[in-house]
Every structure is written in structure tokens, then in C-alpha cells.
Amino acid sequence: MTQRTLGTCYYPEHWPEEIWPEDARRMVEAGLTWVRIGEFAWSRIEPAPDRLDWGWLDRALETLGAAGLKIVMGTPTATPPRWLVEKLPDMLAVGPDGRPRGFGSRRHYCFSHAGYLDECRRIVTLLADRYGAHPHIHAWQIDNEYGCHDTVVSYSTAARDAFRDWCAQTYQSPGALNRAWGNVFWSMEYDDFAQIDLPTATVTEPNPAHALAFRQFSSDMVVRFNRAQAEILRARTRAPLLHNYMGREVAFDHYAVGADLDIATWDSYPLGFLEDRVPASDDGRARFLRQGHPDMQAFHHDLYRAVGRGRWWVIEQQPGPVNWAAHNPAPLPGMARLWAWEAFAHGAEAVCYFRWRQVPFAQEQHHAGLLRPDSAPAPALAECRLVADELAAMPDAATARARVALVFDYASAWAWQVQPQGAEFDHFAICFAFYGALRRLGLSIDIVPPDADLSGYALVLAPGLATLPDGFCEGLTGTAILGPRTNAKTAQMAIPVPLPPALPGLDTVVELVETMPAAGALPLAQGGRLVHWAEQLGGTAEIVEARADGRPALVRAGKLHYLGGWPDADALDRILRRACAAEGIATLDLPRGLRVRDTDTHRFWFNYDMKPVRFEDREIPEAGVLWEAL
Amino acid sequence: MTQRTLGTCYYPEHWPEEIWPEDARRMVEAGLTWVRIGEFAWSRIEPAPDRLDWGWLDRALETLGAAGLKIVMGTPTATPPRWLVEKLPDMLAVGPDGRPRGFGSRRHYCFSHAGYLDECRRIVTLLADRYGAHPHIHAWQIDNEYGCHDTVVSYSTAARDAFRDWCAQTYQSPGALNRAWGNVFWSMEYDDFAQIDLPTATVTEPNPAHALAFRQFSSDMVVRFNRAQAEILRARTRAPLLHNYMGREVAFDHYAVGADLDIATWDSYPLGFLEDRVPASDDGRARFLRQGHPDMQAFHHDLYRAVGRGRWWVIEQQPGPVNWAAHNPAPLPGMARLWAWEAFAHGAEAVCYFRWRQVPFAQEQHHAGLLRPDSAPAPALAECRLVADELAAMPDAATARARVALVFDYASAWAWQVQPQGAEFDHFAICFAFYGALRRLGLSIDIVPPDADLSGYALVLAPGLATLPDGFCEGLTGTAILGPRTNAKTAQMAIPVPLPPALPGLDTVVELVETMPAAGALPLAQGGRLVHWAEQLGGTAEIVEARADGRPALVRAGKLHYLGGWPDADALDRILRRACAAEGIATLDLPRGLRVRDTDTHRFWFNYDMKPVRFEDREIPEAGVLWEAL
């Protein structure tokens, strides 16, 4: 049981020192517990090589701590200063166009660069030596938003050399690599690891096995980078370690990074995400313009709860318009409160609004804060204070384990980006479609990694899971729906023989796959259609759903189901209601925009619609939250 | 009072010398006064380094002059010959992709390259020494279409070095620059001006202050380039100097270039512009396909009248289909006449059709002329002759000062390109929307720079003027409508504190801005909507227009108004009619496609529609012009 708390992000180096005490006092007055600082301040901590300036930071920590705030201290490695780039000019990441990604914004480093990694070790050691036992620092954040601005994959010389080493370690001999990748196909065989280039700028697509290996390698580099800092901090502090993950960022394995940390935190920008990260096929854009997609936040809450093995925060919560999407509307009044409660209902330990005060200069000057640039309250400040009061009045509750699990897998995300086969096939998108269908039924959901313990779940969904781990099916105890495209690949990105899905006890085989534009969607006998992706299934398994042409669409053996296509919302609704009914899971029929989440003591209702909604005997205003004891 | 005249553009070097006399004779017969020559002829004037060939040019000048034509002599610096690129290989501009923009078309030079500037000084000195006092040369054009093909901004080494110098001169110390730009934000601080790169290829957006400074620098390079030639010519000729500007070209400050010249001229291609330069949100494309947008020419006439401080021409007038837009339709019969009269009604001293004869080879072979490639008359020739006759029968009239002024500002154009915040926010687009609304009311308009004397204008509009000059409001004597986004930035691209708009005597403050796609437009209480951009206004100022949600949209103190959003056409119409009524400015309710322009003696009617239009007691045919004494 953790006390639920609020916080904010603050950059003392952006403001005159004279106003720090008043800022700290107002933070406490707003009901905030946490303040995160430091993560972009390298040029102020070390203005020149080996010239450290700790004074301002000492005083900032003291001022904030003295006001009663708990501090999250960030390592500043996302923004190496200009003099460091001068020292290590080849530390810059290189884009897919072959050009170095230059200095002048942030994240201008290549994860594979050993020299930069050493510099990070050095500055983090200095920081941790000085502040590891600081009484006001209650958590450490490593770096900032791994992957933001497409920075996981780099085509630098450092990355190329490190990838060759990675291949050598992974495959041991060029012959083994050639066999694993099927390089005989177009005379792509290598005689030496030193011949292997990064899979870019090829005449047509590179070997998908080559591309997938590079994606796995790139993720491994992030894990290595994070671990290097975590090890230094572990040796010097007892405070928990965290990183702030992003929305719909799948370029590295968050489970693997999370394994080296204590708390998963993420940065939740519902309106920005609606514009640029919700799958384009979703029809919610116009209706939820000032509320955010009703499932986008919840999906990530559930995902990062898994990444944090139960411990997670929203460390950056949008408080008003942001600056970075193509359009940046203002949230409806009430949304800053609703978003916070949605997080708490999913088990967040803390929600921190980003940022304390809107900064009037540089890149994010149109990103709202809790204060305006002139220090007057911005609209979210009052909502924040209200949430603080509500939290104080509310008994804490543990996060109940859900009865439904959805498997999300980073390696599958890479596999389908490498080889979508149809333009719309995307791991996040199909998982999000299934997740949304579950939410519309009023269910609470756990998102889990492929190697999770699935026993105890009444319903398990695993669409698009490229390679089933050994024993996956054996670990199931309830109803499971696998597919489409589940177990469709070996770990080396080949089609396995015997053919997929090769599920124990289920006599079905994917004879052929097809992908189609909207005009080619395939009607199902019971209504709805298969969209984007359809499989022709052979075998004798019992047919639960058939296509209008009579071919099987969903088959089963006992509780183990295989789904041979991507159902639209109508079909998914029917399929999931049937599965829930079979397991005795109660479902609702929620109106558009209304969502539910249960803790072990309460049921929370969230109205994402632009107008009040009535459901059973409740009336919930637009942007409203309601909770009821269970 | 200047005699209104016609002219054309001619390239003697493209044609056999034998036909020059006949061409000259036919020009005079067509009613032409002016002929522009020479601006792409460097390789013929100087076929090899320091080998000058003046003979053909001497004879061309003599032939044309002898026929009675006045000559505009162009400097050939827009097309440096191949041997010069060989001599100065780094003179090429560099594109945003980091690649040099090669030889083989035109404008392949970087404005910042000192060596090329010296070569321009050399060739212009030679030209001016020879022809500065030539009796047939009555004007000089410097270079050709600055900015065409996106050539103002260059990422060359020459530009980088010059930008570092510019920064050093502007900010004096790296610390001052860091403070001005807010470089502390992401540890972007510089220790030395030599560390500053051009704002390109950064991981995410560069600091907007950095980007804006580079845009200002790039404009300054154009001013310097132009001034270098102007100074040489001034010392050698008494003929007026001009440059031919373009449509919707905002990459350099035309007012600043114009200050060094005597006449502003521009190149008017109504059908090409309709396809590729009229803001995409405008709905006129299908209706005006063969007429051009009814406000696009007028807007630039009014703009370049300001750039030329009253003296201006159309030096290139589209006579038929062009070659460079995605589609190139033929003008309706009559348009070549209408376009000329629209220019004269706005005060043009001359209108020159581009070009005399369609050239059957090279890049512009599908660009119509007054003659076909086989020297037969093209359709525009007869219209040109008709205009000449009409001009002869028409008393000259001065351009009346309008009662309405619209402020247009190049620095604002750069600011909003650097930081649109919403995809549609663009300085030209919003000024053009306001201009169009005024035109639909039948008004004559002055477009003015931000530092113009505004006393005497009954109505001043200044939407999206990023930074108000000192004393701007104090100089107003009539009704003024400022906003949206007016005075929203410091000159260093930061949000000022106190917050915008900070207008004297008007208690309103922009608490928050939001941008939205079409689906998120905000209805106004009196009808119409705010589109693209909306501001939440605080303060106690009197509300003139409110949003449907009750928030203020247009507020005022006396005659000073602030508009907190981008009104659609319906709302703009109401707001502007109200303002005109308050100032006693008569407005019309023009049918679509009909436009009006007054000189001090006449009212001109232009029908841009595809069908005749009846208005009050007039019937005006499609593509027709009508004038009435006032």
C-alpha cells in the first residue's frame, strides 16, 4: 500500500534564484509532494570540462526540501553540453539519411558510443557521490525519455561497429549467421562479421532477419546504457531508481530496462497523443479533441504497471495545451483532474504535472504549466489542488489483479514494423484495438509481457505475438484467444515449419495470409468483418466464428482459441463478450466515452465525452469522475 | 503623376540577330513602351573568365532603342556561368539536406559567399561602366527574383561562417546570446561563437530563437547582396533601380531591399499562384482556375506599392499558360487585359508581359508569350494592344491613399514559420484572409510595414504581428483591430512578461492559446467560428464579440480592439463591417468574384467569375473590367 501523491517538474536553473522559495511554498500549497529537477542541467552543473558548479544545485535542493517537498533527482545525460560534443564529435547519432543528428536540441547522442557512455558514467558518479545520501532526494531518474525523437536507432559508425560485435557474440560464426538469416536467398552471404552493414540504404528491403537483429541490438544498447547508470546509483543511494517512459514508444524493450529500475514512470500527454500517436484508423479524433482518447492513457497505465512490476507513476502529466503536436487544443475543464484520477485508479503512486511554470523561452514556450509564465495560476492549478483534497479524503486501495490479461511484446512490435505485409499491421495498433474493445465492455485489464505467469487469468489475449515463448500455452488456465499472426515467426524472423500457429492440441494451420485495404474487408457470418489482415485456416478444429464464405475465422480446442484475422469493433465485441460469458466475467455495455476501472475497493467512472452521460442510475458530467465503493 | 505604360521581357541572345528589328517593330506596334533584357545573359556577356563580348549586346540595345523602346537592363547575377562555378566551387548554396545545389538551372549561388559577391561586383561594374549612361536604358534591374526556388536560406559553410560573425556582431558575447535565446533550457549553451551551427539537422526542433536569428541573418544577406550592386549602379547611372519580386515570397525583408531601390516591381502569375501559392484552406481553386484568385494579385499590388514607397510595376505579367505549376490552364479570354487593369487601378506605372516570344527550348518552353514560338500572335497580344489603346484614351490618375491599412511584416512571417504552434498558422495566410474579407466589402486597402505612419487611417488591421514596434498604438488615430497573436513575442522569439498583448489602456491578457483542426473550431455567439487559432482572454476590457461558451473573442478600449482568434469568413465579415460602420467607411456586399478598386478619380470593377455578374445597375461580363468616374 502506497500513499498516492501529486508532484511537478521544476527547473530551478531556468528561473532567478530569488523566486525559488516562493515557488516551493506555492507547490506545497497546491498539494504537491514531489518535485523533479536536474535532468537537463548538465551545462550548469559542469559549465566546462571538469569544472563543476554545485552551488546552485545545493541551494535548490535545500530550498525545495526545506519547504517540505520530496525531490526526484534526474541525471542530465539526455542533454550533453556543447563542449562535450566538441570533445567527442562522433558521439552524435546518425539518422536514416546518413547524416549526424546535430547539437542544438536534445538527445543528440548515440547509445552505442563507448566514449559517451564513459562520460555519462563520470557525471553520474560525480552526482551520486555528492547527492546519493541527500536527505531530500527520495528518488533518482536516469536520463530522460529514451527513444524520444526516434533516437533509439542510430546509423553511426559506433553503432555499426557495435552491431558487428553483437552479431559475432550472438551467432559465433558468419556461417551460422548466414543460415539463421537465410542469406543464401539473394547471395547475401557474409564471409566475415566485418562485412555486415547496418540494414539501411539497401536497394530494396534488407533481409528482415537482418533488420530485426538490428532492432534487437538497438534495444540492447538502451538497456546497457541505462544499466550503466543504474549500477553507479545503486552503489551510492538507497532511493528508488526510475526512468520516464513515453507513449507509444516501442523502439526498445521497456521490460528489460524496467528490470534494472524500481519504479516505471511515464509521460502522459493525452491531447498530443490523440493527434499524433493514436492509430490513424481510430475514429475518436474529432470527438475527443480536448479530452484525449479514452483508452490511450489507461493502456499505458496498465503497460507501465507491468514494466514497473507493480510500482509506477505518471511523472509528466499534461496540464494544458502542449507545443509539439500539429494542433494543440486546450483540455476541457476537468480533464487535468480526470487524467490524474484515471492514473490513480490504475494504481499510480504519484502523478506529477509537467511543468510547474510555463517557460517563456526556447523550444517549449507554448507548453502549459501549473503556472503561467507570469506566475499567475494556470487553469490546471485549481484542478491539481482539488485532486490533492480528494486524495486526502479517500482511503488508499491496492490495485486488484485483473481477470483479463493482454500480452504486449516489444520484439513483436519490431517484427511487424520490419515486415508488416499489410500497411496497417502494427503490434501496438492491434493490441490497442483489442484493449479498447475490452475497455468498452467495462473491464479492468492487466497488460503483461509474453513470459508472464498467466495462471489465474480467466481470459488471456495475445494478438500478433510473433513468437510464443516455450510453455506459453501450458501456462494458461482460463480462456485464451491467440492470433492473428500469433506464433507466426521464429525468433530469427522466419516462418516456422510446421506452419503457424502450431498450438498444442489445436488442429489449425495458417495456410495463407492476405492483407487488404478497407474495400477488401471480409464479412463474418455472424456480423462484422475481418479488416487489414486475414488468414486462411486449415485443420479440423472446432469453428467458433466463420467468414461469410464459410472459411473458419475463429477456432478452438477447449478454452484455447485461435483467431485468423483482425476483427473490426463489432466482431471483437461479440467475440470478447462470448469469451467473458464463458468465464463468468461480467461485462457492461458502456456508452461512447464512458470508461470504468476497478481497484480492490472502488469502481471509478470516467466520462471522456463532451457532454454528460447517463448510465444505469448515474449521471456523470463531461470530463467528470465518479467513484463508488465496491 | 506617371504615364501608365506597357512592356515585355525579351532575350535577344535566344534569337537570331536577323529577327531583332522585326521583333522591335512589332513590340512598338503592340503598344509596348518597355523592354527588359539581359538578366540571364552572363555566359554570353562573358563567355570565359575576363573575356567580354559586348558586341551583340551593343547591337541589341541599339536595335531596340532605335525602334522607340525604353530598355530595362538586367544584371546577370542570377545565372553565374559554369566556368565561375569551377573557379568558386563552394559558392553553391546548400540545401536543408546538406547537399550543394548544383549547376544546371539558375540561382545556384549562396548569398553569403564573399567570393561570389566580389564576382558580382566585378561584372556589374563592367556593365555599368559601359552602359550606365546609355540613352536607351531607362531603368536597371538587379539580379532576378531573389528567393525563387527557396534560395534565400542556405546551409553552406559560407553561410555558417557568416552567421557566426553575424551572431558575434549582434550579441557581442556568447553569454549574451545564451541569455537572449534561453539556451539554458536544454543545456544548449555556447562557450564560443565558433560552436554555433546552423539550425538544421537537430534531433528535434532547434531553439526557435536560434532559428529566427538565422532567418533574420539570411534576409540580411539578401539586403547586403542587393545593396552591393545598387551602390555600383548608383555611382554610374541616373536611371532608377528596381528588382523583380515574387508572389508569396517572404524569406527576406522586401521593405529593407526596397529601401535601396527606386521602384518595386513584381512578377504576377495568377494561374500558377492559384495552384501553388494561394493558402490551401481557400475555397477559390476550382472556381477561379482560369482567372486566378481575385485577391492574390491585388494583395501583392498593394504590398509592393509599399515596398516601392509608391512606385511600382508588374514587370512580369502572365500572358497565357505557364510551365511550372502542377497544372497549367489557359486564362479565360480577357484575363490578360483584366490583370493589367487591376494593376493600373492599384497604381502600377507599367505592366510588362512575360515574355515576348515563347521559347521553344530549355526549361520554360511551355511558358506562353505574346508571340508563339513560330512568331504568330498568341492570344494575349491582342489583349495587350487593346489595353494600350484604352490607356491612351484614359486620363491618368493618382493612387488615392486608402482609408484602411493592413500591416504586413516579414519578421512575423519568419516567426510563425519557425513556431506555428498550429499547422495552419502562417503570417501570409492570416493577412490574406483579412485582406480578402476587406476586398469582399469593396474596400481599397493599403498594405504597410509595421513602422509605417498610421495616422490618418480610419481602420488599421494587424493580425499576427509578432512584435509591435515602440509607439505603434500611440500612432493610431482610427479604429484598430490587433490580434490574434499580435505582440505575442519579444524580438528574441520569447513570450514577453507581462503577457501579451500588453496594449496600452486595454485590460486584456492572453492566458492561454490553443490550436485546433477543423473539427475543433469554436463557435462565436453572433455566428461564425474561430478557426485554427484561439486565445483565452482574461481582463476587464469591454467584450465586442464573445464565443458561444461566453469567453471574450474580441475586446476593446475605445477604438483599440484585440481579437483573440482567427475568425472564419462569416465572422470576419461581421467584425469588419462593424468597424467600417463605426468609422463611416462605406462597404459593399459584392457577389463572389466581383472586386472593386478606386483611384482618386475612378472606380474600377473587375469580374473574376466565369460568368457575367450583375451588381446594382451594372452588368459586367466574365473576365470583364468596367470603370466609372468617381
Next chain:
Amino acid sequence: MTQRTLGTCYYPEHWPEEIWPEDARRMVEAGLTWVRIGEFAWSRIEPAPDRLDWGWLDRALETLGAAGLKIVMGTPTATPPRWLVEKLPDMLAVGPDGRPRGFGSRRHYCFSHAGYLDECRRIVTLLADRYGAHPHIHAWQIDNEYGCHDTVVSYSTAARDAFRDWCAQTYQSPGALNRAWGNVFWSMEYDDFAQIDLPTATVTEPNPAHALAFRQFSSDMVVRFNRAQAEILRARTRAPLLHNYMGREVAFDHYAVGADLDIATWDSYPLGFLEDRVPASDDGRARFLRQGHPDMQAFHHDLYRAVGRGRWWVIEQQPGPVNWAAHNPAPLPGMARLWAWEAFAHGAEAVCYFRWRQVPFAQEQHHAGLLRPDSAPAPALAECRLVADELAAMPDAATARARVALVFDYASAWAWQVQPQGAEFDHFAICFAFYGALRRLGLSIDIVPPDADLSGYALVLAPGLATLPDGFCEGLTGTAILGPRTNAKTAQMAIPVPLPPALPGLDTVVELVETMPAAGALPLAQGGRLVHWAEQLGGTAEIVEARADGRPALVRAGKLHYLGGWPDADALDRILRRACAAEGIATLDLPRGLRVRDTDTHRFWFNYDMKPVRFEDREIPEAGVLWEAL
């Protein structure tokens, strides 16, 4: 008379040697005659420089031949191995972005690279020395799919140097080149061939004459490359030589390559082409998603019959879903049969399904075969066997010479890509539009090169033929419809004077051309519209079709017609019916999706629709084929 046969493509190097005999047996059992092998096997034939491994290939040839199959042996030059790229690092082609196109897929060579050409000569000599007289090899394929993945045009140093040589040989002096290209236009004159760059990365469009010359040069390099191998093979084998061309690939002159070969073969992927190669304006996409466009295959059959001077095959026939389009649907049952019969009805000697077995690894693992990856039959196998049986029961018939000819010209395709003037103008697209109109009338068509003998054709169509060969009109004996844009250019990409079309005896002249978006289409007096492209025609020729505004649209003198625009389907139907009627050519009025093709003995009916179609007294099922003796 040739026996019609079936075949497949096989890669023994992809499979364990143990299964080769069974594969061979099953091929024969499926009714296959031909098996193509070897074309991507360089790394297995020569695993290291000069280390040849013939054993496996000897045994594969023996195994396949012993089973009774005829072998097409491919030269492996489309996939140079990694060690060869190491030896000749500058052999890589360079893309329009200036970056080498790297190793890791296929076709990573520049056609202009002399060193790579020598390597190809070496490996082909070795192959031909060993197998030129092999009893089981009955044909040789050179390389694979010239042009695939945009590989004809390369911007490498090798290409630049070779282009300079080509220019020197073509023009003899820089002055002649300057005159031919009109380089005086923008001072683009060269003093030396060594100054000529490739027409890329210029500030605005390069001189179209420069661009066209480079396209011609690039095509010539393909011809040279192919000829080099053909000469070696000719000296060593008596088997016919072939190459496998592609769909809608126009980057090189196929007639010129074909002149050095014996048989034209092509790779027919109807569903992939529907998605990415059928002109976007065509409305068939949704209706023919699982059948392919009803004219796309036939067009290429007719085209490659001309390229092969009568002898042609489909050497790669799609048997199921492919892997490379944005969407990859499955063919309707019956289409694998229909496509084969459409080919035979057009005179194909052989149809080979690609590939024998779906390969479970590397780039094409989702490309269907006749067998699944687990060796079970894929759906097409039974259709293939059915076609084999039908072929056996069917008397052979010669391809009748059609009464209608459509001229298709590669140089015109380049010309209009270089200078479309309107976004939609494209040589393939306009020829395909005319072809489709003829097919909808039930006609059999010959596609012919511009220098074909046209005597004997009752109707000749030549839309968009940039330059008429000398004597073209004199060779016509029936009705001819030329235009739009026919004879509009000199061979040097200039507008000829006297103006186009300059047809003997036909007094019409293109006074002006215009292009327009859909909203600007021009109605014709008799119905339908001119779309994309319209010409204003002067002269006294008899008007057959006029525009609604009275201007001529189609004029004639006797049987020679000139068409001044691009008619939509309605107008084309009327124009072509009239022309057919005049020549006594019977036409049909086919329902959508139904198509006809005549041999000299039979009429074949093909139903491309998703539902059965009734026509006169026939009922043809969806995806059905019917044939009737004539």
C-alpha cells in the same frame, strides 16, 4: 506454331538436396515443362573470388533434367556477392539523394561501372563454358528484372563519367551540345564535356534536354550490359536467350534490349500491380482487388509480344498473395488459371508460376508458391494442373495479327516524365487509357514500337508519341488517330517550329496547350470531357469532335486524325467506335470486367468480375474463362 507449356521457378540452393528429386517429380506431376534456376546463386557458384563450386549445380541440373524438365538457366548477375562489392566498392549504384545503394538485398550495381561489367563477363563466360551445351538447358535468362527497384538510373561517379563520354560521342563538341539543348537559356553553356554533371540536385528543374539525354544514356547502359552477356552466351550455346521484364517498367528501351534476345518474357503480378502500378486515376481498384486490373496483364502481353518479335512468355506468374505491395490480398479461386489462359490467348509460349515452393526465410517469405513452405499444395497447384490438362486438350493456334495497333514508345515515356507539364501526363497512363477503351470494345490489339511497319492495320493509335519517326504517316494505310501531344517535340526535347503536330496534309496546329485538375475538365459537344490535357487547335482541318466552347477537339484529313486532348472514357468510347465503324471493325459493348481476346482459331472470354456475368447467350462465372472456336 509452338507448343504451349507451363513451368515454374526453383531455387535448389534454398532447399536440402535430399528433396530435389521429389520436387522434380511433383513438378512433372503438376504438368510443368519448364523450370528456371540459378539467377540469384552467385554466392553459391563462386563462394569466394575465383573459387568455383559447380558440384551442387551439376547435380541440380541432372536431377531436374532426369525428371523430364526443361531448364532455363539464369545468369546470376543481379546479385553480386559481398566479396565482389568489397573488391569494387564503387560499383554500387547511387540514388537521387547522392547516397550509394548498399549491399544487403539485390540489384546493387551500377550499369555504367566497367569493372562490374567485366566481372559479369567473367562469371557468364565460366557458366556458359560449362553449361552452354548442357542437354537439359533449353534457354538462358540474362540477369533478372532490369530496372526493378528503380535501378536503371544511377548517379554514381561511374555514371557521370560515362555520361560525359556519351555526350562527347553524341554531340562531338560542347558548342553543338549547347545548341542542341538550348543552354543559352539561363547561361547554362558548357566549355568542356568534363563540366557536365548529372541532372540532379539542381536548384530548380534541369534543362529537359539534359534530363532526357541522361535518360537515353541510362537506357543505353542497360542495352550495353545485356548485350555483353548475350554475346558471350551466343558464342557458347544454341539455346534461346531471354530476359524477364517487369510490369510498367519504362526506364529503359525494352525494344532495344529485346533486339539482342530471342524471347521476351515478363513477370506478371496482377494483384501487386493493381495496388501500386495501375494509374491512380483508374477506378478499378476496389472492384478488382482479388482479380487484378482486367487490362493490365493483356497490355503487357501485347507489349512484350512486340518486344520479343512474336516470341514471348510469362516467366513469373503470381500464384497467390505476394509480399511487396502495400496490401497483398489472395486471388479469387480461379484467377491462377484465368491469368494463364489470358497469356496463352495472347500468344504466350509458356507460363511459369513463381515460385515452386514458398520460401520461409528472407525477403520474400510471404510470397506464395505452388507449394506451401511445408511442401503441402498451395491453392494454385490444382489450378496449374487444370490448365495443363486443358492445354493438352486444346489445339494450338497462332496469334492472329490484330487489326488495331497502339504505338508505345519508351523515349516518349522519358520525355513526359521529364516534362509532364500537367501532373497526370504520363505516357504509360495515356496509352493504358486508350488500350482499356479498345479492350472494352472487345478488340484484340497489337502494341507496336514507333518504327513498326503499320501497313495493314485498319486502325492505328499513337497518343503522346513525342517524336514521330520519318515517314510515319506515309506508312499508314488505315485510320489513324494521333495526339494528344504527338510529334510535340524534337528528339532534343524542344518544341519544333513549324509547330506541332505538323502532319502531312492535315492543316492543324497546336496553338497552345493547357493542363488542368479534375475541376477544370473541358466538356465536349457530343458528351464526355477532355481531362488532364487540352490543346487549342488552329487551322482549317475538318472538325470531327468539338469542345462545348466550339473549339476543335478532333480533326482529320481523310483517315488521318489528330486529337487535341485526353478524352475521358465516355468520349474515347465514342471516338473509337466511330473509327472502328469507319473501318468495318466489329465492336462489342462489354459489361464491366468482361474481356475478349481472339487467336486465329478461337475467341476467349475472361470474366474479371467478382460475380458471374451474362453476355449475349453466355454465362461466365466469376474468375472464369470460356473459349469458342471462331
